[in-house]
Amino acid sequence: MMEFDSVTMSRMLTSLTLAFHIIFATIGVGVPLMISIAEFIGIKKKDANYTLLARRWTRGFVITVAVGVVTGTAIGLQLSLLWPSFMQVAGNVISLPLFLETFAFFFEAIFLGAYLYTWDRFNNPIYHWLFSIPVVIGAGMSAFFITTVNSFMNTPQGFELEGRTITDIDPLEAMFNPATPTKVFHVLSSSYLTSAAILAAITAFIILKKKSTDYHKKALKLTMIATFFFAILTAIAGDLSAKFLADEQPEKLAAGEWHFETEEGADLILFGTLNEDNEVENALRLPNALSFLSHGDFNSEVVGLDQFPEEETPPLWIHYMFDLMVMLGMYALGVSFLYIVLSKLKRWNEHNKWLLWLIVLNGPFAMLAIEFGWIFAEVGRQPWILRGYMKVSEGATTSPHVEWMLLLFLGLYILLGVISVRVLRKLFSDNPAEVELEHRYPEVDQRGVDV
Amino acid sequence: MSYELVGITVLWIFLYGYLIVASIDFGAGFFAYYAKQTKQDHIINKIISRYLSPVWEVTNVFFVFFFVGLIGFFPDTAYYFGQTLLIPGSIAIVLLAIRGSFYAFENYGSKQSSVYMFLYGATGLFIPAALATALTISEGGFIEETSNGVRLLTGELLTSPYSWSVVFLAIVSVLFISSAFLTFYANRANDKPAMELVRKYMIFWSSPTIIASLTTFIAMSQHNHRHFEKMLDLWWMFGLSVAFFLGAVFLVYQKKRFGLAFIFVMFQFFFAFFGYGAGHLPYLLEPYITLQSSVTNDAMGLALVIAFIAGLCLLIPSLILLMRMFLFDADYVKGNK
Ligand code: HDD
Ligand code: HEM
Numbered sequence A: 001m002m003e004f005d006s007v008t009m010s011r012m013l014t015s016l017t018l019a020f021h022i023i024f025a026t027i028g029v030g031v032p033l034m035i036s037i038a039e040f041i042g043i044k045k046k047d048a049n050y051t052l053l054a055r056r057w058t059r060g061f062v063i064t065v066a067v068g069v070v071t072g073t074a075i076g077l078q079l080s081l082l083w084p085s086f087m088q089v090a091g092n093v094i095s096l097p098l099f100l101e102t103f104a105f106f107f108e109a110i111f112l113g114a115y116l117y118t119w120d121r122f123n124n125p126i127y128h129w130l131f132s133i134p135v136v137i138g139a140g141m142s143a144f145f146i147t148t149v150n151s152f153m154n155t156p157q158g159f160e161l162e163g164r165t166i167t168d169i170d171p172l173e174a175m176f177n178p179a180t181p182t183k184v185f186h187v188l189s190s191s192y193l194t195s196a197a198i199l200a201a202i203t204a205f206i207i208l209k210k211k212s213t214d215y216h217k218k219a220l221k222l223t224m225i226a227t228f229f230f231a232i233l234t235a236i237a238g239d240l241s242a243k244f245l246a247d248e249q250p251e252k253l254a255a256g257e258w259h260f261e262t263e264e265g266a267d268l269i270l271f272g273t274l275n276e277d278n279e280v281e282n283a284l285r286l287p288n289a290l291s292f293l294s295h296g297d298f299n300s301e302v303v304g305l306d307q308f309p310e311e312e313t314p315p316l317w318i319h320y321m322f323d324l325m326v327m328l329g330m331y332a333l334g335v336s337f338l339y340i341v342l343s344k345l346k347r348w349n350e351h352n353k354w355l356l357w358l359i360v361l362n363g364p365f366a367m368l369a370i371e372f373g374w375i376f377a378e379v380g381r382q383p384w385i386l387r388g389y390m391k392v393s394e395g396a397t398t399s400p401h402v403e404w405m406l407l408l409f410l411g412l413y414i415l416l417g418v419i420s421v422r423v424l425r426k427l428f429s430d431n432p433a434e435v436e437l438e439h440r441y442p443e444v445d446q447r448g449v450d451v
Numbered sequence B: 001m002s003y004e005l006v007g008i009t010v011l012w013i014f015l016y017g018y019l020i021v022a023s024i025d026f027g028a029g030f031f032a033y034y035a036k037q038t039k040q041d042h043i044i045n046k047i048i049s050r051y052l053s054p055v056w057e058v059t060n061v062f063f064v065f066f067f068v069g070l071i072g073f074f075p076d077t078a079y080y081f082g083q084t085l086l087i088p089g090s091i092a093i094v095l096l097a098i099r100g101s102f103y104a105f106e107n108y109g110s111k112q113s114s115v116y117m118f119l120y121g122a123t124g125l126f127i128p129a130a131l132a133t134a135l136t137i138s139e140g141g142f143i144e145e146t147s148n149g150v151r152l153l154t155g156e157l158l159t160s161p162y163s164w165s166v167v168f169l170a171i172v173s174v175l176f177i178s179s180a181f182l183t184f185y186a187n188r189a190n191d192k193p194a195m196e197l198v199r200k201y202m203i204f205w206s207s208p209t210i211i212a213s214l215t216t217f218i219a220m221s222q223h224n225h226r227h228f229e230k231m232l233d234l235w236w237m238f239g240l241s242v243a244f245f246l247g248a249v250f251l252v253y254q255k256k257r258f259g260l261a262f263i264f265v266m267f268q269f270f271f272a273f274f275g276y277g278a279g280h281l282p283y284l285l286e287p288y289i290t291l292q293s294s295v296t297n298d299a300m301g302l303a304l305v306i307a308f309i310a311g312l313c314l315l316i317p318s319l320i321l322l323m324r325m326f327l328f329d330a331d332y333v334k335g336n337k
């Protein structure tokens, strides 16, 4: 049974806030890029359909940004409120990227304001498009900086710890720790993938529910090609992340793969169950594939859980998180590939009802993959908060009443979640694209060709 | 200058920046709600949303900057404030969250709901009150350190005259600063009825502001005599503050130079805020944390200062651009764009 002490409660509250923030953060990182691409195509092709696309996406985006900002502020403060001892240590070593992150926010916020309120202010629309660049960069930089902090927690370096005194601090070494490159790459690519997939899902849903217009077909094509491209990047980044784990954090990979004994030519285990003796049952085994995933060589040796003391290994259920993430990644790749193939073949129709439903599912699936990925990465770090230096239980607050705060925030997030979905739906259903297109760009006929 | 002085100066300037921009925003929320209740919303709400819409996210970042920077330069504050402020801090987060997101729902979501308006107005007053409590606690006397760690003495906090006078001061200052700014902004937009209305608010809130400042001074002399004495040594700063206050009220009363009047208000709070802050030193949290005891190591200090300078080189031009587009672009302010 779980104990409801401050540590458990702090963990639950942190998980809750992060799991909620990460939804909006992912959209916050990825959607600006999609907006920027759409506006650019609109300018280049002189096709108002794309400009309207960018415009409408932006309008939804401001709602999600707002929730991203407030939940981000919450997690920022909660780190100190719930993990005061951890932040005391971390503040000494890893505050540089946290501090830099605020500049990235500033930068993004300033230009987002400029972007939002200058749509028709310039004679040459390219000037307006230019404002989207700092927003894309700012969002990417905030993801970069916060991910270096998370990397640091996984592979801390750049300091010496003697008791509770920290010496020999090198902020840059701490920031550019071994986990940084793969983590940043994977977090960015998966954010872009997820944003593209969600926009595609919404478009496909509208095509299914109403008649499809040129506007929606163009939107679907753009977002599906982007999904395909970023799905490939994400898979590459994921593969590199696994290779990183095999080298630097083998206990996480071993727990995620149920790899108990160190061996050469290790099999990759998909799903399955564990019996009382920790033997794998009902699983699909891919011979030697784990060795390949770990080192790019089917016969290489992969470190197993036998190399670690039991109290320092993460819970074994993260195996499912890993498998689900990978399956959902393959799904995104498959669906977007199918769409592209069908759209190339004249005989087939890419707006087939079944395919559209698969695309609709892909949106929530991608977001689930983000959640599973983070749970795998974070729980896979347990019991450490700073791997090798500080356990989660040593970092937590000792204040009472954390459970009430958990309820308070649970209520807050439910409220924010419900209202933002309602506001977003109303925003778009009250003002369908066809109507807005006619109203704003009367020179464009409904097929999107300049008259 | 040593890192701790550079650090605290930078942070204090940003907190001052937050005080000004957030007060404008908080107060505007209250006035918008009040105007709606008294059926005057058609007069001022357009002005309020034209100014607020492009800048609200920037306001929030000022705050994030402050607390992230505080932990960076003075990591011990994470421990003491983090341990003790769990409940008031969480409440402040919830209020901020409601306010920020509801602002967006209301403004971009094309739905005018009176519940949102109420929450937006009410949080505008509660948030400054909640945040001011962190400053109150830093005066000492409200935290106890035992072998089990540190904890907040909630009872003392809730019964202290000093703590309540700070809350009162925070609320009236917000309304005063906000109405002073809106007077200037409405005047610039050539919106006469709106200007007349907010000008009345500004004159109305001027006397509570000065009364609250005096009460807080007196309560401070009872609560923390050391700090009070140090503030008396800096009497000229508070004198300047009062002089700017009188100047601002005079100008607005005479309906002259509203821009200058708002700058006077900024100076009024600048001197009071820095006088208060300078008197607070060397303590960050009496008696547990001083500047010297809690400052981060040299390597991080240097890195943060470099990061800060680099960051400013990026930010200042961008901020100037934003202000030129929305604050000083007469066409935008008047609603022609
Ligand atoms: C759309 C989301 C998504 C998709 C499709 C994938 N991932 Fe992922 N994965 C993430 C989203 C994600 C993430 C949310 O971005 C994580 C969580 C923490 C992190 O660094 O990235 C992550 C973590 C993560 C880690 C742990 C890294 C660490 O702890 O340092 C590994 C080994 C992989 N992934 C591997 C893969 C592989 C081999 C995939 C095969 C296609 C894959 N991921 C698809
Ligand atoms: C411990 C983890 C995290 C902390 C402490 C944190 C902190 C914050 C804070 C304080 C804000 C509000 C900034 C503002 O006022 O504008 C914010 C927003 C944001 N965060 Fe997080 N964050 C975390 C995780 C992440 C991750 C993992 C990502 C990216 C993958 C991310 C991306 C963003 C983005 C893009 C925003 C801007 C809001 C938006 O555009 O939606 N954050 N975060």
Ligand code: HEM
Residues within 6 Å of the ligand: A011, A012, A014, A015, A016, A018, A019, A022, A079, A083, A086, A146, A147, A149, A150, A153, A371, A374, A375, A378, A379, A382, A385, A392
């Ligand atoms: C920088 C400070 C961070 C701290 C102190 C921290 C700490 C923690 C802790 C203690 C947990 C609970 C683990 C458990 O329940 O087993 C957790 C979970 C989680 N963290 Fe981190 N983390 C940090 C950074 C991040 C970042 C940057 C992200 C990216 C968004 C992140 C994403 C998550 C997620 C999604 C969970 C939920 C996992 C679950 O459901 O158990 N964390 N974090």
